[in-house]
Amino acid sequence: MNSIIPMRNAEIDYNELVQSDRAHTSLYKDEKIFDEEMEKIYYSTWVWVAHASEIPDAGSYKTINIGKQPVVAVRDRKKKVHVLLNRCRHRAATVCEHKKGKTNSFVCPYHGWSYALDGSLRGVPSPESYGECLDKSEFPLVSLRVEEYNGMIFATFKQDIEPLEDFLGAAKKWIDLFMKQGAGYPIKVLGEHRFRFPGNWKIQLENTTDAYHFPLVHKSFLSSVDEKTEELFNFENQPGYVEDLGNGHSVMVMIPELVDLEEDLMERPIQERFEDLAQALRDEGHEELEVRRIVRAVGGSGFNLNIFPNIACSMAFFRVMQPISVNETEIHHSVITMDGGPQIANQYRLRLHEHFQGPFGFGTPDDSEAWERVQHGANAGNDLWIMLNRGLPDEVKTEDGLKSDVSAETGMRAAYQQWKKMMTA
Template sequence: MTADAEYPTAPDRGALVADDQVAAQVYLDPDIYEEELERIFYRTWNCVGHESEFPEPGSFKTLEIGRRPVIVSRDRKGRINVLLNRCRHRGALLCEKPSGAMTSGFTCPYHSWSYALDGRLRGIPYPEGYPEDIDKSRLGLQRLRVETYAGLVFAHFDEDAAPLHDYLGAARGWIDLFMKQGAGYPLKVQGAFKFRHRANWKIQLENVTDGYHFPLVHRSWMANVDAETAEMLSFMKDPRAVTYGLDNGHSVGIFVPEHVDLGEDDGTEPLQERFASLVADLAPDLPPRDVRRLVRSLHGAGFNLTIFPNLALSMGFIRLLNPVAVDATDNAHIALGYEGGPEGANRERLRIHEHFQGPFGFGTPDDSDVWDRVQRGAVADPGMAILLDRGLNREQTSDEGHPWSHITDETGMRTAYTMWKRLMTDVH
């Protein structure tokens, strides 16, 4: 197809996606957005958080999957549940708190129907208005199917869906590598920065493995960091910096090849001078090998991993997205730290996160602005192509059958749209 291709206005969604481009309609058409909710977000595994956010029974948080509000809670038996945030009586929203702890359950503010942490209906006020044999077991909150991998919690609306293990496919190995940034400690959530940007969700999804934009959009950040950090992220001409398309729309982009496997260290990489005071603080309590492992992990893993459709494991943090409208996306940038690890190391990781991702950081405003510009610019001609052909001429296939090319190429985006087309057309 060419950049001047005519795209259909009829609901032939597959015709909107070619090997090298997509129509701007996929960002703009509210009918496409409605179909995406039904055919993608309500029919695939969505990540809803990390197990460390629910450290004890009674811990919970609320969020949305598409338009559907849910509660994620840990029950008295230690299991994590994902429940529709909707009373079975008259449909009221049960819980509006973003998170909490030590709760015993959830009570509807309308008529006080009460539910346990696992969704079981516990009580109905003034029950004499109902038959004596009312079956409470049939009136519990709707439960989603829940599975976890490496501490990540996923939910699915279909109880009969294929297992999460199969859905993740080759991405499992990359998730395992990402978790090695714990440097011997379990990873924990240290907090989240949440915001909404005025652009379609797929624009952000594309961005995760888009190395092409990084030194251009984030020039101010590159100019503001120390020379060693800037050099670490000077990957534009590094042949080892590549992107792989994985199974089911997932992809991984390698930005810092030396930090892909943080469990491997031959001892030759100098520790950054910016961390000298932290090294001095850690040295009395930890052996040199453990100090090196912690300090090398402060920036996170050396890659960004996209798990279609709503999760990014982005070097040192977790990003969850949720499409709230055709032109609006909610984001949670979740900072990670070391459970039981040195306070100074956790503090340093937070400062690194804030410098790029926080509300006063450099990266989030840069990215949000260009995502917004893509959305506004695409309106100029909804039928004009969004080009995704960078690197197609040099793309190769790995021994495992995965396409790959340089980190500045658009392999990851093409992989995501292959999955998008599959789900939107039921063509496998």
């Protein structure tokens, strides 16, 4: 196979950069490719911006980037969600610099232009200086199209693309399963931690549905848990699988018995590591069925769901990817709790999150080291390929897409085929 990047009229031939079983190394490090990804992917499809619990009340807001463009997700006085470009229409200063909060309006700190929660321009200082040449209705904050599915809020710059539910497709049923972690209570994002790694965003995109690395990269995590928990996380001995769900989405089922957290609650024994929690809940007066529902939810779902291009519902937390540059990515890990649920159960959830995902945890620091090594290694051998062919011989068609064993690279192939589709559209 020819490893030279084909060029046509000095343009990159994206069809040739992604094959059925591999992707070219230039996808990790070519600045022109990165810039075109922002335009053709991040500014051309549905991108996740928030969970509804992060902006629960009128005036609640959260800042985030879509691609490289800063936006504010905010709920107005009628409880409608808006996603607004974080840029004053006067001289381009950001109108909000806090990560989250609550406000009655957005006021530009440079010249004082003020905007309502729906983005409309409410007032400007000394309006008489404009005479008749300023029509406030012509200068609202730019508003994106917004849609929501089961608490997941997405936005897009495109007004004419398919509805969000069509874009999510077969991923919707997995989102519904993931939200059962509320154990009958509403899901609530209690907090997040952010970090950056020196690597391309697609390196992390691949990781969410990659079970192949788990027993090697996460040896320290496996050595930190009890024997039964270690056995539970021995995915290669479980009848799990990876499935392509269409539109670049994929799911990796690692622990099949924990796919539906409501299934066989009274029949299956409580895991040994949660027996103390179960007894504490009984002591608080919870009925046995509720105890089992809460304990099961605290342990998280038995799957990772990748929603192209920027959000993962990963066992027990949200992982958000924010591209910074071709060789730098910011990751947001958001811990999920039960809104109004028992305090002791939410504390258990936080400790489990810290144990693996936390900055001093046994999981994420090892992952980020591996991602950094991938980016560093990509600088060797410019004409080499990233191989994505594991599990290909046993891949079978399903009602939703394609499926192979739990350590297959089916999810990565799904993401890169969607990448190619959008980059060549």
